[in-house]
Structures are given as C-alpha cells and as structure tokens.
Amino acid sequence: MTDCILEMRGISKEFPGVKALSDVxxxxxxxxxxxxxxxxxxxxxxxxxxxxxxxxxGSYRGKYILNGEEMRFLHIRDVARKGVACIHQELNLAPDLSVAENIFLNEKPTRHGLVDFDAMHDQSRQVLERIGLNTNPLAGGISPEERVGRLGIGRKQMVEIAKALTRDVSLLLLDEPTAALTGAEVDVLLGILDGLRRQGMSMIYISHRLDEVMRIADDITVLRDGKSVETRAREDMDKETMIQLMVGRELTNLFPRVPHRRGELALELRNYSVRNPDAPDQHLIRNVNLKAYRGEILGVSGLMGSGRTELFTAVFGAFREKGEGGVFINGAKADIREPRDALDRGLVIISEDRKKYGLNLVMSVKQNTSMSALKKVSSRFIINDNKEVKYAKDYVRDIRIVTPGIETLVRNLSGGNQQKVVIAKALFCDPRIIILDEPTRGIDVGAKYEIYKIMNELVDRGVAIIMISSEMEEILGMSDRVVTMSNGRITGEFDISEASQEILMRASVIGR
Amino acid sequence: MSSEENELTASGRYVRAGWRQRIDYRTITMLAVLLLLWLGFTAFTSEYFSDLSGSFITARNLSNLTRAMAIVGIMGCGMVLVIVTGGIDLSVGTVAGFIGCAAAAMQVWWEWSTPPIIVVCLAIGAVIGALQGTIIAYVGIAAFIVTLGGQLVFRGGILFITKGMTIAPMRESFKYFGNAYLSATWGWILAVAAVLGLLAKELRQRAARRRYNTLDEPSGFMLARWAAYAAIIVVAIVVLNRYRGLPIPVLIMLVLMLVFTLIAEKTTFGRKIYAIGGNIAAARYSGIAVKRNLAVVYALNGLLAAVAGLILTARLNAGPTSAANMNMELDAIAAAVIGGTSMSGGVGKVAGAILGAMIMASIDNGMSMMNLMPAWQFLVKGMILVAAVWFDMRTQGRKRA
Incomplete structure (x- = not known):
C-alpha cells in the first residue's frame, strides 16, 4: 500500500480540435x-x-492508479464499486421523494422483495449522523421522511453527500459543492468534510472560491490550459500565488484589436437587481450600475455562476424574473417586459446557447435570418419572399457564412457558421446595442477570428457591444473596458490599459 | 444529379444546391403512394382491369371518395397548424358535432334561416377554439389535457342540445353545403380560372425574382411544375363532371386548403407558428408573442371545426348526434401526420394533410369495395400512419415524432 490513494500519471484527453488535458x-x-x-x-x-x-x-491516455493498482475502468458502475463517489455541481436529487428515498435511490434495503422503509429510515439516520447532522426534526434537524423538495439548497447538498456515503467510499470527488451555498451553509459543509477526513476519507475538492480552498485543503493543484502547473501543500501556497498560477500565460496574438472611438451613452443600468426565481427572498443580481457606450466593446468578466448571463438576460426581458431598478437606453427609461420590447429599442442578445435560444434548426438560413424582424420583409403581414431572399444573400455574403445556399437548413451547418447565422439574425434587427454572451464558445480558431472582425466592424458603425466571456484572453484581447462580476455584483471596472489577468481574476473572486 | 450540383455540409451530408432544394420529394412520394393504392384497388375491383364499370376507378366512386374525405381534410388543415406549434387538438371532432347539432337546433326548433346560422356557428367555433387556446397558452396547461377535456365537455354539449333526439330535417339551402354539386359549366370555369391563375402566379413570381435578382430556376422547371398542377386540375374536373360535378364540400375544402396554405407559408403569422414549434425558446428570444399566436392557432382550428360540423349536418340532413363516436379528430391528426407534419413541431404542410386525408379515404373506400371486413381498414390505416413517420425519420435522418 502506498500512501497515495489515487495517482493519475500523464493523463491526456482530447476532444475534436481541443486538447482538454495534456500530460496531467x-x-x-x-x-x-x-x-x-x-x-x-x-x-x-x-x-x-x-x-x-x-x-x-481508452478514451484518454495515461495511467489511472487507485490504491497502487492500475485501473482500466469501462463503466461508471465499476468506479463506484472501487469506492470512488462523485458529487456533481448540479444536484441529482428527486425533489418529490423523501430524504431517505433519495439517499438510497439506487439500492434500497429490501425485505421479501419489498422496500423495507423502517430499515431505510434507520440507515439514513445513521449516515446523516455520521456526517454530523442532527436528525431530530423537533430540534431543527433533517428527518429522513422529509420531502427533499422542501429542503433548502444547503441541506440538499448534505443529502447528496449522505447519498454518496451509503456505499463503501474511500475517495470522494466534490465538484463546486459550495457554489450555491450561503456563508453559514459553507461553514457547515466544510465542517462535515473535515469530519470525514478525520474518519480517513480522501477527497478531491474543486472550487472557484479560493478562500475555502485555503481553509480546507491539504494540497492544492493548479490546472491551466489542461496542464497541471503546480502542486503545493497549503502551507506553501497563498491566494495571490494561486491566482498568478491560474492565469500566468502569454497572450497570443489571436485578436484583431483596432482602436475604437467611444461615442455617446447607449445603455445604462442604475441600481439594477434581479430576484432569484427559485428563492424570491434572495437576489441573484444586486445593485448593478453599468454604462455601455456606442463605438466601444465592454467586456464582462467573471467566473461561472457570477450572474453575468442572468443579468443581461433579465435586461433583455427574457429571464424568468423581471429586474428591478432602472434601464436606460439612449438616455430614455426603458420598460422591458418581453424580448420584443428590447428588440424594438435596438437591443439584441446573442445567447451563449445558440441551439437553445438562438436558432431554429429545422428552418433555413434565410428564415432564421429574418426571424426577429419579419416586419422588414413583409407588408401588411404578407412576407415578400424576394426581399427575404435578397437580404439573406446579402448577410451570407457580408458575414461570410459558409453554406450551400440560403435554403439550407441550419442544422446542416458547422458550429462556427451556425454562430454566424445567429449574428446575422441579430444584425437583421439593425441593433444599436448588442449583448454577446460567450460569442466564440465551441467554435474553431478561424471562425473566432472572423467573429472578432465582425465585432470590430460593428463598433466602427457606432454599435455598442457588451461581450460576456469566460475566456480571459478574449476579454483582454477585444474589450475597450472591462467590468468584473462576482456573486451577482459588479466587483470592478477597468480600462483595458490597466487590466491584466491577475487583476481581473482577483476582482472575480471577491466575496467568494 | 451530378456531384458538382451538390455541396458537402459540415455534418458530412450532401445538400442539393439552389433551386433543386425546392423540389418537394416527399409530396411526390405521397402522390406515388396514392396512385399505387388506386391502381391496386382498381385491379382488385375490376377483375384485373377486365371490367372497369363497377370498379374503384369509376367517376361515381371517385366523386364519393372526395366527398368522404372533405370533412377530415378540412379539419386536417387546421390540425397541421396546431401540430406545427408542437401542440395537439383532441376536441375538434366533438366540437364539430356540437356545432352541427346547434345548427340543426337553430334551424329546426328556432326556425332560423341558413345564413345567420352559418355566421353564428362559425363564431361559436372560433370562440371555443380561442378559449381552449387561451388556457393552453396563458395558463400553461398541456394542449393534450385541455383539448381532451374539451372533447369530453362537448360530448356532453351534444347531449345537452339533443337530449338524445335526432334534430331534422334541414332546409334545402342548408343541405346545399353538404350534398350539392357545382354544375359542369361552373366546374370548368373554376378549373380554367385555377389553371390560368396558377400560370399568372408563376409568371409574376418569376418577374419579381428577376427584379430582385433572385431568379435561379430554369423556366423549364417552372413550366413543368405548372403543367403538372394544371393536368391534375383538368383531370379531376373531367372525372368529377362525368358524374355530377364538383361536390360543394370538396370545393369548400379546396378553398380552405388554399387559404391555410397562404396563411402558413406567406404570412408573418404563419412563419411565427413554425418558429414557435421549431424552438419555442428561440422564438421568444426573437421577440415573437408566443402566447398570443398560440391562442390564435387554436381559434382558427375551432373555426375549421365549425365548418366541418356545418357540412356534416348538411350531409346527414340532421344534427350529427353520433359525431362524438366518430373520432374525427384522430382522423385529422392521422391525415396531418401522414401528410408529413412532425409531432415534435416546426415542420408540416397544409396540403399534405389533404393528401393524407385522401390516402385514408381511399383505403376506406377501396377496401369496402373489395368487400373486406372493416377490421382491415383500421389495420392498414394504422400501419400506413406508422410507416409514414418511419419513412420521414429515415429520409430526414432525425426523430420527428
């Protein structure tokens, strides 16, 4: 027996066109x-x-050594049998079942072929108490008979951990377990993890919240661009070093930066807040103040879950919850209840999920292009097919969409060209403000460069662009000004001349 | 087709370039299936073509066949739009029966004349549809549930009106819409007008395309298309005139098919319906008023149910008390699906439902002429329904239902 429960040696994993892990x-x-x-x-x-x-x-290269023995797992089931359990970022709980039923979702204790509810409740109580939870509902604890849907997010997370522990687990993987938790809940969770460690459990802990990492971890490994950059014991690490290691890389010249001239104010948010539709007493977005100008690219940086998408989806009128506070477009207060209201004021959004929110895959390039502004190609509700064809051809040519023809169904195009159709659709509305949410996610380098060039052309024409991006290089390479978000708040605003990866990363983890 | 006329797409499939994309191979396949069915039925009912006089292919039988399909065809027109939005309407059959009985009651008991009955009944149909559509769109209850509820409610509505009695007879002016025929002369006038109208439309479209510099199809293709439509129209009118002429319900069906095709393919409203069905979230992000448009679709479908109900009453010369047991809504759904409408939404053609209705009516008619048990009609129609969807999945390479 070695003193390492898990050794990953030279792990490499490629997706088509992307090297996700190299020699980790x-x-x-x-x-x-x-x-x-x-x-x-x-x-x-x-x-x-x-x-x-x-x-x-076989789908990756390298050695996977568990308890000193090389593993060749072909199925998740086999991994679980060897005592490895994973708690994913999204909770996998059935809200209508009880706590006990969720804990024993896969293998319920049975008697004569029927579920033995008494045993299940008893064992649930044991496992909940093992992680140090009170199971007496009269004293404010979790009852195994409680319906999971009635629990708060923090307790759901604990049920998820209890669920993982019903098997004989020696290695627990936790992917962002505290992403949705409040400060007090985080304390409880970290306490539980500490308790499990004392019982001899090994854990892998993934988090964006560097303070928590410093509190709980024994060792810290920094990954960057699919490589393991450095592993240090916690004593030899601090937050600053972590940030530097996370971002420390040279910017390659993938960005066609041209000087822009800032014009007049296009969009202003004043004290803008959005409630959490799942928990109306909480706010997802709090007191955001923001200004976007014509002829400028405003970068919005932040880690996942920082509220960037929710903020701008709400401004566009497409979020489940309406925003509170002031939205001003070209100086006038705008009451945006539906996307139509935003489009009528020249505000368009290009969503991060183009297949879900941007495109109609069973429609042609032509029909997708005209979708948001049918008025432009119709008179008295009758569509003028020729006008539509002409416009579509113009856009295909101007944006350089590679397609056999404008009648081709969008589902037959490549990701980059689909993204260009989404852009064509947005431009067809003659927008004055464009919100681009992860404009280059999942498309190849060549298409990225073309999309950056289109952005520059638009800015030259006096459009205000707001670009949400998780890619630091993209933010630094294209923006004129950057704001960072964390926990639903704006945590920093920087001119591009004063922004750097370290500065942005530091601002992106404030309050985490 | 040579390879340079095709282009390889990102997903590795060849897509026809330019105007060839507009050739509707599915409709051509359906027409071929229909012709094969007719050929088969004729062979089996004429002792292998030796005696055509009492066979499937006589003018009288074909005329009856078109009359038999008219009601399902009319319902199918609206059902296509409903299914294209991703919804379903299970209530149209009993709504048609309810309105038919109401019309009979107005005429027989209240002695209303025909025109006000028509106006009031169409309005009732639209209101019923709008009501169900509002519940579906604004309250957010599944279309299946709302319209299943509607089906039961109007099943009860029929009994409320009729108390189980037959309400008859209707006046001649009312029966006209179910039983009359257009005279041969008027039939020809209409046919010639349709053929010339089609030509005018093709030529205008060509001129417009030239003006916008979007003309990409050879004139031969246009002429061939026009000639094919013209031939179908002329042959149809010749055959129908050899019996009694164009049946009025069939004329109504054809007019509605034309109107609904224009709504679906030429108006912004139609485009929005397809957008909603193809991707409702993207439609919303595109600024489309999803709820309002959905409600209107169900209102239109209710209007068509009213038309169907009026024709049914006219044909039966009585309130259609048995409508609740005729499952007309299921026939309309089957017609739409056989006609290429996708149950997952976003795809479908109004004219396809007419062809689908014709295929099903042909099976009913041909098999009963062959003196087969009615059991066989259900068996074969059921298999054709499933086979049509399978065929579409195979040729389109995606799940559609």
Whole structure:
C-alpha cells in the first residue's frame, strides 16, 4: 500500500480540435483533501470525469492508479464499486421523494422483495449522523421522511453527500459543492468534510472560491490550459500565488484589436437587481450600475455562476424574473417586459446557447435570418419572399457564412457558421446595442477570428457591444473596458490599459 | 444529379444546391403512394382491369371518395397548424358535432334561416377554439389535457342540445353545403380560372425574382411544375363532371386548403407558428408573442371545426348526434401526420394533410369495395400512419415524432 490513494500519471484527453488535458499528473494522499483550482476551461471537470469514469479507459491516455493498482475502468458502475463517489455541481436529487428515498435511490434495503422503509429510515439516520447532522426534526434537524423538495439548497447538498456515503467510499470527488451555498451553509459543509477526513476519507475538492480552498485543503493543484502547473501543500501556497498560477500565460496574438472611438451613452443600468426565481427572498443580481457606450466593446468578466448571463438576460426581458431598478437606453427609461420590447429599442442578445435560444434548426438560413424582424420583409403581414431572399444573400455574403445556399437548413451547418447565422439574425434587427454572451464558445480558431472582425466592424458603425466571456484572453484581447462580476455584483471596472489577468481574476473572486 | 450540383455540409451530408432544394420529394412520394393504392384497388375491383364499370376507378366512386374525405381534410388543415406549434387538438371532432347539432337546433326548433346560422356557428367555433387556446397558452396547461377535456365537455354539449333526439330535417339551402354539386359549366370555369391563375402566379413570381435578382430556376422547371398542377386540375374536373360535378364540400375544402396554405407559408403569422414549434425558446428570444399566436392557432382550428360540423349536418340532413363516436379528430391528426407534419413541431404542410386525408379515404373506400371486413381498414390505416413517420425519420435522418 502506498500512501497515495489515487495517482493519475500523464493523463491526456482530447476532444475534436481541443486538447482538454495534456500530460496531467495528480496524486491524492490518503486521508487528505486535495483541492483542484483553475480558470473556467482549465480542465478540472475533464479530469474529474476521467477519475469518476465518465470517460472510460481508452478514451484518454495515461495511467489511472487507485490504491497502487492500475485501473482500466469501462463503466461508471465499476468506479463506484472501487469506492470512488462523485458529487456533481448540479444536484441529482428527486425533489418529490423523501430524504431517505433519495439517499438510497439506487439500492434500497429490501425485505421479501419489498422496500423495507423502517430499515431505510434507520440507515439514513445513521449516515446523516455520521456526517454530523442532527436528525431530530423537533430540534431543527433533517428527518429522513422529509420531502427533499422542501429542503433548502444547503441541506440538499448534505443529502447528496449522505447519498454518496451509503456505499463503501474511500475517495470522494466534490465538484463546486459550495457554489450555491450561503456563508453559514459553507461553514457547515466544510465542517462535515473535515469530519470525514478525520474518519480517513480522501477527497478531491474543486472550487472557484479560493478562500475555502485555503481553509480546507491539504494540497492544492493548479490546472491551466489542461496542464497541471503546480502542486503545493497549503502551507506553501497563498491566494495571490494561486491566482498568478491560474492565469500566468502569454497572450497570443489571436485578436484583431483596432482602436475604437467611444461615442455617446447607449445603455445604462442604475441600481439594477434581479430576484432569484427559485428563492424570491434572495437576489441573484444586486445593485448593478453599468454604462455601455456606442463605438466601444465592454467586456464582462467573471467566473461561472457570477450572474453575468442572468443579468443581461433579465435586461433583455427574457429571464424568468423581471429586474428591478432602472434601464436606460439612449438616455430614455426603458420598460422591458418581453424580448420584443428590447428588440424594438435596438437591443439584441446573442445567447451563449445558440441551439437553445438562438436558432431554429429545422428552418433555413434565410428564415432564421429574418426571424426577429419579419416586419422588414413583409407588408401588411404578407412576407415578400424576394426581399427575404435578397437580404439573406446579402448577410451570407457580408458575414461570410459558409453554406450551400440560403435554403439550407441550419442544422446542416458547422458550429462556427451556425454562430454566424445567429449574428446575422441579430444584425437583421439593425441593433444599436448588442449583448454577446460567450460569442466564440465551441467554435474553431478561424471562425473566432472572423467573429472578432465582425465585432470590430460593428463598433466602427457606432454599435455598442457588451461581450460576456469566460475566456480571459478574449476579454483582454477585444474589450475597450472591462467590468468584473462576482456573486451577482459588479466587483470592478477597468480600462483595458490597466487590466491584466491577475487583476481581473482577483476582482472575480471577491466575496467568494 | 451530378456531384458538382451538390455541396458537402459540415455534418458530412450532401445538400442539393439552389433551386433543386425546392423540389418537394416527399409530396411526390405521397402522390406515388396514392396512385399505387388506386391502381391496386382498381385491379382488385375490376377483375384485373377486365371490367372497369363497377370498379374503384369509376367517376361515381371517385366523386364519393372526395366527398368522404372533405370533412377530415378540412379539419386536417387546421390540425397541421396546431401540430406545427408542437401542440395537439383532441376536441375538434366533438366540437364539430356540437356545432352541427346547434345548427340543426337553430334551424329546426328556432326556425332560423341558413345564413345567420352559418355566421353564428362559425363564431361559436372560433370562440371555443380561442378559449381552449387561451388556457393552453396563458395558463400553461398541456394542449393534450385541455383539448381532451374539451372533447369530453362537448360530448356532453351534444347531449345537452339533443337530449338524445335526432334534430331534422334541414332546409334545402342548408343541405346545399353538404350534398350539392357545382354544375359542369361552373366546374370548368373554376378549373380554367385555377389553371390560368396558377400560370399568372408563376409568371409574376418569376418577374419579381428577376427584379430582385433572385431568379435561379430554369423556366423549364417552372413550366413543368405548372403543367403538372394544371393536368391534375383538368383531370379531376373531367372525372368529377362525368358524374355530377364538383361536390360543394370538396370545393369548400379546396378553398380552405388554399387559404391555410397562404396563411402558413406567406404570412408573418404563419412563419411565427413554425418558429414557435421549431424552438419555442428561440422564438421568444426573437421577440415573437408566443402566447398570443398560440391562442390564435387554436381559434382558427375551432373555426375549421365549425365548418366541418356545418357540412356534416348538411350531409346527414340532421344534427350529427353520433359525431362524438366518430373520432374525427384522430382522423385529422392521422391525415396531418401522414401528410408529413412532425409531432415534435416546426415542420408540416397544409396540403399534405389533404393528401393524407385522401390516402385514408381511399383505403376506406377501396377496401369496402373489395368487400373486406372493416377490421382491415383500421389495420392498414394504422400501419400506413406508422410507416409514414418511419419513412420521414429515415429520409430526414432525425426523430420527428
């Protein structure tokens, strides 16, 4: 027996066109918590997916050594049998079942082929108490008979941990377990993890919240661009060093930066807040003040879950909850209840999920292009097919959409060209303000460059662009001004001349 | 087709370039299936073409066939729009029966004349549809549930009106819409007008395309298309005139098909319906008033149910008390689906439902002429329904239902 429960040796994993992990080495010492930190897209989730068996043996290169023995897992089930459990970022609980039923969702204790509810409740109580939870509902604890849907998010997270512990687990993977928790709930959770460590459990802990990492971890590994940059014991690490290691890389010249001239104020948010539709007493977005000008690209930086998408979806009128506070477009107060109201004022959004919110895959390039502004190609409700064809051809040519023809169904195009159709659709509304949410996610380098050039052309024409991006290089490479968000608040505003990866990262983890 | 006329797409499939994309291979396939069915039925009912006089292919039988399909065809026109939005309407059958009975009651008991009955009944149909559509769109209850509830409610409505009695007879002016035929002369006038109208439309479209510099199809293709439509129209009118002429319910169906095709394919409203069905979230992000448009679709469908109910009453010369057991809504759904409408929404053609209705009516008619048990009609129609969807999945390479 070695003193490492898990040794990952030279792990590499490629997706078509992307090297997600290259030659990653990563060990977990028995009975310790090893934290894994890195930017969005650094490869943390990919590594976790290799360890938890989502990617079977053969789909990655390198050695997976568990308890000193090389593993060739082909199925998640086999990994679980070896005592590895994973708690994913999204909770996998059935809200209409009881706590006990969720804890024993996969293998319920049975008697004569029927579920033995008494045993199940009893064992649930034991496992909940093992992680130090009070199970007496009269004293404010979790009852195994309680319906999970009635629990708060923090307790749900604990039920999820209890669920993982019903098996014989020696290595627990936790992917952003505190992302949705409040400060007090985080304290409880970290206490539970500490207790499990004392019982000899080993854990991999992924988090964007560097303060928590410093509190709980024994070892810390920083991933960057799919490589394991450095592993240090906590004593030898501090937050500053972590941030530097997370971002420390040279910017390659992938960005066609041209000087822009800032024009008049286009969009202003004053004390803008958005409630959490799932918990109306909480706010997802709090007191945001923001100004976007014509002829300028405003970058919006922040980690996942910082509220960037929610903020701008709400401004556009498409979020489930309406925003509170002032939205001013070209100096006039704008009451935006539906996307139509935003479009009529020249505000368009290009969503991060183009297949879900941007495109109609069973419609043609032509029909997608005209979708948001049918008025332009119709008179008295009758569509003028020729006008539509002419416009579509113009856009295909101007934006350089590579397609066999304008009648081609959008589902037959590549990701980059689909994204260009979404852009064509937005431009067809003659927008004055464009919100681009992750404009280059999942498309190849060549198409990215073209999309950047289109952005520059638009800015030259006096459009205000707001670009939300998780890619630091993209933010630094294209923006004229950057704001950072964290926990639903604006935590910093920087002219591009004063922004750097370290500065932005520091502002992005404020309050985390 | 040579390879340079095709282009390879990102997903590795060849897509026809330019105007060839507009050739509707599915409709051509359906027409071929229909012709094969007719050929088969004719063979089996004429002792292999030796005696055509009492066979499937006589003018009288074909005329009856078109009359039999008219009601399902009319319902199918609206059902296509409903299914294209991603919804379903299970109530149209009993709504049609309810309105038919109401019309009979107005005429027989209240002695209303025909025109006000028509106006009031169409309005009732639209209001019923709008009401269900409002519940579906604004309250957010699943269309399946709301319209299943509607089906039951109007099943009860029929009994409320009729108390189980037959309400008859209707006046001649009312029966006209179910039983009359257009005279041969008027039939020809209409046919010639349709053929010339089509030509005018093609030529105008060509001129417009030239003006906008979007003309990409050879004139031969246009002429061939026009000639094919013209031939179908002329043959149809010749056959129908050899019996008694164009049946009025069939004329109504054809007019509604034309109107609903224009609504679906040429108006912004139609485009929005397809957008909603194809991707409701993207439609909302595109600024489309999803709820309002959904409600209107169900209102239109209710209007068509009213038309169908009036024709049914006219044909039966009595309130259609048995409408609740005729499952007309299921026939309309089957017609739409056989006609290429996707149950997952966003895809479908109004004219396809007419072809679908014709295929189903042909099976009913041909099989009963062959003296087969009615059981066989259900069996074959059921298999054709499933086969049509399978065929679409195979040729389109995606799940559609």
């Amino acid at each position: 080495n990563f060990d977990v010492r028995r009975g310790t918590i090893h934290a894994l930190v890195g930017e969005n897209g650094a490869g943390k989730s990919t590594l976790i997916n290799v360890v938890s068996g989502v990617f079977p043996h």
